[in-house]
Amino acid sequence: xxxxxxxxxxxxxxxxxxxxxxxxxxxxRLISGVxxxxxxxxxxxxxxxxxxxxxxxxxxxxxxHLLPAELFDDLAETGFTLAPGELGENVTTRGLDLLGLxxxxxxxxxxxxxxQVTGMRNPCSLINGLQRGLMKTLIETxxxxxxxxxxxxxxxxxxxxxxxxxxxxxxxxxxxxxxxxGMV
Numbered sequence: 001x002x003x004x005x006x007x008x009x010x011x012x013x014x015x016x017x018x019x020x021x022x023x024x025x026x027x028x029r030l031i032s033g034v035x036x037x038x039x040x041x042x043x044x045x046x047x048x049x050x051x052x053x054x055x056x057x058x059x060x061x062x063x064x065h066l067l068p069a070e071l072f073d074d075l076a077e078t079g080f081t082l083a084p085g086e087l088g089e090n091v092t093t094r095g096l097d098l099l100g101l102x103x104x105x106x107x108x109x110x111x112x113x114x115x116q117v118t119g120m121r122n123p124c125s126l127i128n129g130l131q132r133g134l135m136k137t138l139i140e141t142x143x144x145x146x147x148x149x150x151x152x153x154x155x156x157x158x159x160x161x162x163x164x165x166x167x168x169x170x171x172x173x174x175x176x177x178x179x180x181x182g183m184v
Contacts, residue, residue: 009163014037061118068093
């Protein structure tokens, strides 16, 4: 991916309760070190229910969930109908290979907000409650036995700001060796 790669925000979502899908809203406000204002997953320490049970003091590396709209296009070809926010993402994007970004990439959203990529989202079995068989399409194993997860990426807010649909996204790759994304 090129240093000057650009994409766009398609949709933004947030929910103040721990539900699987998040309602689409006109804009979201990102707060440095916290996440999406008014979202159940915001906080300096993890707010994800599963991760809190494992380690409640763990740093919150899942403040913002980003998902490419192109995934919805791909899933439609296999009979799934999904809309922004339904997979629990905060920011739906278009025009970027989110899963191909290296660890530590900074995504500049709109005029001020910056999200640093911390890893891939590990999709949970609740996805099948949304549409039966969906989980299997989001976690695939190729012929070489490599697992591919397509449920988006996670990040932390390093610079706050308001994000709205139509905002440009600029990619800033990290210096040095590029590390692949792991699970967070």
